[in-house]
Amino acid sequence: MYRERPAGFAGAVLWTSTTRAGAAPTRVLPDGCVDLLWTSRGGMLVAGPDRTAHLSGGGPARRWVGLRLPPGVGPAVLGVPAVELRDRRVPLADLWGDRDVDRLAERAEAAPAAVLTEIAVARLRAAGGQDPLGVRVAAALAAGATVAAAAAEVGLDPRALHRRSRHLFGYGPKTLARILRMGRALALARAGTPLAEVAARCGYADQAHLTRDVRDLAGVPPTVLLSR
Missing domain, CATH: 1.10.10.60 (Homeodomain-like)
Structure with a gap:
């Protein structure tokens, strides 16, 4: 089950997805975007811009909540060039450090969409907005x-x-x-x-x-x- 809605800033989109255990992988098409993710089994992650389709899922049941940042916005929010994330799924702690991300992940357990949006809005504002x-x-x-x-x-x-x-x-x-x-x-x-x-x-x-x-x-x- 997949749903999405506008996040209310910079053209970003909030989406949710629930996958069943053993379900066939989902083909996620490249779109030029970077996604900030929370998942019930993996904590907080970043999905970089893909050059080809990425097959997601196929394992245990899990819930996903994502904030899709439109092309060009990811570096301002994440603080790293998009090319460093290309074709990768990276734990957010690898970019920002375990201590900071652990606190965010605890809050995200209760309200992942709100926390992802809060993080992105604050960091985008601190960066002076999108390029x-x-x-x-x-x-x-x-x-x-x-x-x-x-x-x-x-x-x-x-x-x-x-x-x-x-x-x-x-x-x-x-x-x-x-x-x-x-x-x-x-x-x-x-x-x-x-x-x-x-x-x-x-x-x-x-x-x-x-x-x-x-x-x-x-x-x-x-x-x-x-x-x-």
């Missing part, structure tokens, strides 16, 4: 801009944009653009748009290109994702 460059680049790429156009919009040359993107998003702008384009494509397909039209509207060369790109990022073709 405006990350907001602009992510918005441009999410709208379908090319990497060159996004670089020009923020006044950076491609190499400088690549460096800043690794810090903010965990990977270069080309990878982020592919991931965000897949998200747009799947949203259109789930709304009933035929895949050939989805490919044309999202800038793929054709439906075969869409299928290859989704398989590369998600591990399965779009038809499998849409059948679930």
